[in-house]
Amino acid sequence: MKKTKRTLLTILMMALVVSIFAGCAKNDAAPGGTTTDTATGKDLVLGFAQIGMESGWRGAETDSIKETFAPGSGFELKFSDGQQKQENQIKAIRTFIAQKVDAIGLAPIVESGWETVLQEAKDAGIPVFLLDRGITAGNEDLYTSFIGSDFIAEGENVAKWLINEVGTGKTANIVELEGTVGASAANDRKKGFDDAIKAEPGFKITKSQTAEFTLAKGKEVMESFLKADKTIDVVYAHNDDMALGAIQAIEEAGLKPGTDILVLSIDGVKGAFEAIKEGKLNVTQECNPLLGPQLKQAILDVKAGKALDKWIKSDEDIYFGQKAIDALPDRKY
Incomplete structure (x- = not known):
């Protein structure tokens, strides 16, 4: 009888150790925060409302978002092309809210007119990240962070x-x-x-x-x-x-x-x-239009409970003459 009890105790201890190590392994696989919903084990869902394709710069930003949040990234991307119209972007955001996405990314075509829809996202508990363009001053409480340039x-x-x-x-x-x-x-x-x-x-x-x-x-x-x-x-x-x-x-x-x-x-x-x-x-x-990695890290930090700067600035420089010629081979966009 004593031998049976010792055997059961040994089995329980081994199960506990395996459980602990499994948890550590899961955390190590996602530095900076998990890329899955811990409650369901599913990928996090990002809804992104893009302006459109008015320039090569905008195309590069779109590529950066799609590459960063591609299948296998730990995210599911729901992407919307606003076709240069604010009403299309607002409609997309409302769709994202109805789909209960984990985060919303927005490149706002203009500064004004976002208060109502962003309040809806806030009321739904969905963090909103502005990319490369801001909104009217005084509405900072409606979004988590702005990621972009000065x-x-x-x-x-x-x-x-x-x-x-x-x-x-x-x-x-x-x-x-x-x-x-x-x-x-x-x-x-x-x-x-x-x-x-x-x-x-x-x-x-x-x-x-x-x-x-x-x-x-x-x-x-x-x-x-x-x-x-x-x-x-x-x-x-x-x-x-x-x-x-x-x-x-x-x-x-x-x-x-x-x-x-x-x-x-x-x-x-x-x-x-x-x-x-x-x-x-x-x-x-x-x-710099390659903002996908910064957006991904910001979402992971929020999910991990970290406080973010209201403005996450991108690193940039000015180019002319030989300096620009030397940098040409390394341009990604």
């Missing part, structure tokens, strides 16, 4: 490059190709640039118009600028696609982009680096 600093950096290139005390007739009306990237890139050139009274923005972050509109608007004014010294585009469109318009007008007219832009897509190598684009301020 758009004001981007505009400032491009303006500082221009001042250094042209020289202080000089003059510059500048035209501006703005991004989507109401988008935080467009608003802030304009503010950063405008504020920085105030120190130079000779630097004047004579024309400014939206080109919607697209190459086609960039070319169209630049053509209209050139028809109205042949004395343009600089074109400042809020993104590379518009700048590349402007380059086409400048060339078709019989001028040399990068020489007759300085071309400045933001994003750092591969096409911009190639244009710098060809001498057609003068500078591009990087805006």
